[in-house]
Amino acid sequence: xxxxxxxxxxxxxxxxxxxxxxxxxxxxxxxxxxxxxxxxxxxxxxxxxxxxxxxxxxxxxxxxxxxxxxxxxxxxxxxxxxxxxxxxxxxxxxxxxxxxxxxxxxxxxxxxxxxxxxxxxxxxxxxxxxxxxxxxxxxxxxxxxxxxxxxxxxxxxxxxxxxxxxxxxxxxxxxxxxxxxxxxxxxxxxxxxxxxxxxxxxxxxxxxxxxxxxxxxxxxxxxxxxxxxxxxxxxxxxxxxxxxxxxxxxxxxxxxxxxxxxxxxxxxxxxxxxxxxxxxxxxxxxxxxxxxxxxxxxxxxxxxxxxxxxxxxxxxxxxxxxxxxxxxxx
Amino acid sequence: xxxxxxxxxxxxxxxxxxxxxxxxxxxxxxxxxxxxxxxxxxxxxxxxxxxxxxxxxxxxxxxxxxxxxxxxxxxxxxxxxxxxxxxxxxxxxxxxxxxxxxxxxxxxxxxxxxxxxxxxxxxxxxxxxxxxxxxxxxxxxxxxxxxxxxxxxxxxxxxxxxxxxxxxxxxxxxxxxxxxxxxxxxxxxxxxxxxxxxxxxxxxxxxxxxxxxxxxxxxxxxxxxxxxxxxxxxxxxxxxxxxxxxxxxxxxxxxxxxxxxxxxxxxxxxx
Numbered sequence: 001x002x003x004x005x006x007x008x009x010x011x012x013x014x015x016x017x018x019x020x021x022x023x024x025x026x027x028x029x030x031x032x033x034x035x036x037x038x039x040x041x042x043x044x045x046x047x048x049x050x051x052x053x054x055x056x057x058x059x060x061x062x063x064x065x066x067x068x069x070x071x072x073x074x075x076x077x078x079x080x081x082x083x084x085x086x087x088x089x090x091x092x093x094x095x096x097x098x099x100x101x102x103x104x105x106x107x108x109x110x111x112x113x114x115x116x117x118x119x120x121x122x123x124x125x126x127x128x129x130x131x132x133x134x135x136x137x138x139x140x141x142x143x144x145x146x147x148x149x150x151x152x153x154x155x156x157x158x159x160x161x162x163x164x165x166x167x168x169x170x171x172x173x174x175x176x177x178x179x180x181x182x183x184x185x186x187x188x189x190x191x192x193x194x195x196x197x198x199x200x201x202x203x204x205x206x207x208x209x210x211x212x213x214x215x216x217x218x219x220x221x222x223x224x225x226x227x228x229x230x231x232x233x234x235x236x237x238x239x240x241x242x243x244x245x246x247x248x249x250x251x252x253x254x255x256x257x258x259x260x261x262x263x264x265x266x267x268x269x270x271x272x273x274x275x276x277x278x279x280x281x282x283x284x285x286x287x288x289x290x291x292x293x294x295x296x297x298x299x300x301x302x303x304x305x306x307x308x309x310x311x312x313x314x315x316x317x318x319x320x321x322x323x324x325x326x327x328x329x330x
Numbered sequence: 331x332x333x334x335x336x337x338x339x340x341x342x343x344x345x346x347x348x349x350x351x352x353x354x355x356x357x358x359x360x361x362x363x364x365x366x367x368x369x370x371x372x373x374x375x376x377x378x379x380x381x382x383x384x385x386x387x388x389x390x391x392x393x394x395x396x397x398x399x400x401x402x403x404x405x406x407x408x409x410x411x412x413x414x415x416x417x418x419x420x421x422x423x424x425x426x427x428x429x430x431x432x433x434x435x436x437x438x439x440x441x442x443x444x445x446x447x448x449x450x451x452x453x454x455x456x457x458x459x460x461x462x463x464x465x466x467x468x469x470x471x472x473x474x475x476x477x478x479x480x481x482x483x484x485x486x487x488x489x490x491x492x493x494x495x496x497x498x499x500x501x502x503x504x505x506x507x508x509x510x511x512x513x514x515x516x517x518x519x520x521x522x523x524x525x526x527x528x529x530x531x532x533x534x535x536x537x538x539x540x541x542x543x544x545x546x547x548x549x550x551x552x553x554x555x556x557x558x559x560x561x562x563x564x565x566x567x568x569x570x571x572x573x574x575x576x577x578x579x580x581x582x583x584x585x586x587x588x589x590x591x592x593x594x595x596x597x598x599x600x601x
Binding site: 071072073074075089090092093095096098099100102104106107108109110111115116118119120121122123124125126127128129131132165168169170 | 343344345346347348349350353354356357358360361364365367434435436438439440441442443444445446447592593594
C-alpha cells in the first residue's frame with residue numbers, strides 16, 4: 001500500500017502544498033462530467049472570486065455535480081477544476097480551505113449539535129476543537145441548544161447545524177447546495193447576512209438555488225446553468241434584464257376579447273394576437289411596456305372607446321425552465 | 331432562534347495541527363456507533379449469541395444422557411457460531427455505518443475533512459472487527475461454560491474462542507469493503523454467507539481457499555484436533571494460509587476502501 005496514494009499517516013500533518021499566490025478560489029475550465037450516457041455538466045468555464053456567487057438553475061441542471069467537482073469528490077470527465085490553483089481531486093488537504101454544505105438535511109441524529117461540530121473540527125485537525133466548535137455554533141446562534149440531539153431539530157436548525165459544521169475551520173471557499181431550503185423568510189434573511197459577513201471577510205461563497213429571488217439579493221454574480229451548460233452569467237440586474245427583455249406570451253380574458261385585441265394589435269411591442277372563444281393570447285417583446293399598455297387599452301385611453309373589464313392577465317411562460325430555455329437559445 | 335449577522339469576535343482563523351490518530355478514531359467510532367447502535371440491531375445480535383447458549387442449556391440439563399461434550403461443542407461452535415452468528419454479526423456491524431452514511435449522504439461530512447481516507451476505513455474495520463470478535467468469542471465462551479463448565483475438554487472452547495475472534499476480524503473487513511463497494515452490501519453479504527459458504531464451498535472443496543469460514547476452521551483445527559474431527563475437514567487451507575489471507579484481506583479493504591472514499595458513492599447530494 002502506498003501511503004502517498006492514500007494520504008499521509010495519522011500523526012502527520014497533511015500537506016497543503018504551495019498553491020500559486022493569488023490563484024482564484026475556484027476555476028472551472030471547460031469542465032464536463034457525464035454519468036454513463038447522461039451528460040450532467042457540459043463544457044462549463046467560470047471563475048469564482050471572493051464574494052458571493054450564485055449558481056442558478058432548475059432541478060437536474062447539474063448544480064450539485066458542479067459543486068461536488070469543486071470539492072474534488074467527482075473527477076471531471078474532461079476539462080479541469082482548480083481550487084486555489086490546484087486540482088481538488090484526491091487531495092483531502094484542500095478541505096483546510098474548502099467546505100461543502102450538502103442539500104440533504106440528514107445528520108447523525110443521536111449526536112448533539114455540539115458533538116457533531118466538534119467531530120468535524122477533530123477530523124479537520126483543528127488544535128482547539130472545543131473553542132472552534134463553540135464559535136461556529138455561536139455564529140449560527142445555536143449555542144443555547146447545542147447540547148440537544150440533532151434528531152429533534154427543525155429543518156432550519158438542521159441547516160444551521162450543517163453551516164456551523166462547515167464554517168468551524170473558517171474556510172476560504174464555501175460551497176453550499178440549496179442552503180435556503182427549509183428556512184423561513186426571517187431565517188433566510190439572517191442566513192444571507194451571515195454569508196455576506198463571510199464574503200466581506202474575504203471568503204468565496206458559491207451557493208446553488210433554483211429560485212432567482214433567493215439569490216439575486218445576496219449574490220454579486222450569478223451563473224445560470226441549464227441542462228449542464230452555462231447559459232448566462234452576470235450580476236442580478238443583467239440577468240433580470242435578460243429575463244425581462246425577451247418575448248413573453250400572455251393570456252388575457254376581458255369583457256370583450258375582440259375589442260381588446262384590436263386595441264393591442266396596433267402597438268409595436270405586440271408581435272402577435274390570437275383570439276379564441278374564451279380568451280386572448282398575446283405575444284409581446286417587452287413585458288414591462290405591455291403591462292402598462294394593457295391597462296391603458298382596457299381603459300380605452302387614446303381610442304376614446306368604452307372601458308373594458310379585465311378578468312384575467314396570465315403570463316404563460318414565466319416558469320424558470322422557460323426563462324432558462326430562452327437564455328440557452330439566445 | 332435566528333442566525334447572527336454579526337458573528338462573535340473571533341481570535342483569528344483556527345490553527346490546524348496534525349491529524350490525531352486517537353482523537354479521530356474516537357470520533358469515527360462514535361459516529362459509527364451512532365448509526366449502528368439501534369435497539370433492533372442490538373436485539374438481533376443478542377439473539378444470534380443466545381441461540382448456541384440455549385442449545386448448551388438443553389445439553390447441560392440432560393446431564394450424562396447428552397453424550398460427548400467435545401463433539402457437541404465442536405458441532406455447535408462450527409455451525410451456530412462460526413457458520414451463522416459470527417458472519418451475521420460481522421455483516422450487521424461491518425455494513426451498517428458506511429451503508430447508512432452512503433444512503434443518507436452524511437458520508438460527506440467524513441470525506442470533506444483532512445483525515446486520511448485509509449484511516450477512516452481502518453478505524454471502521456477496527457470498530458466492526460473488535461466488536462464482532464469479542465461478541466463471537468463471548469458466545470463461544472458462554473456456550474462452553476454452560477455445556478461443560480470451566481473444564482474446556484480437549485481445549486475445544488479455547489480453540490474456537492481464538493478461531494471465531496479471527497473469523498470476526500476477517501468477516502468484518504470483508505463486509506466493510508462490501509459496504510463501500512456495493513449498493514446492496516447486506517444482500518451481497520448474505521449471498522456470500524449462505525450461498526458461497528453454505529452451499530458452493532461445501533460442494534466444491536477447492537472453494538475453501540476463498541471461504542472465511544474454512545479459514546476459521548483451519549485456525550480452530552490448528553489449535554485442537556477435536557475441531558477437525560467434528561467438522562470432518564479433510565481438504566482445505568492451512569492455518570498459516572488463513573492468517574496470511576486474513577491480513578491481505580484487511581489490507582486490501584483498507585486500501586481499496588480508502589481509494590473509494592476519495593470519490594465516494596453518495597446516493598444523492600442534492601438536485
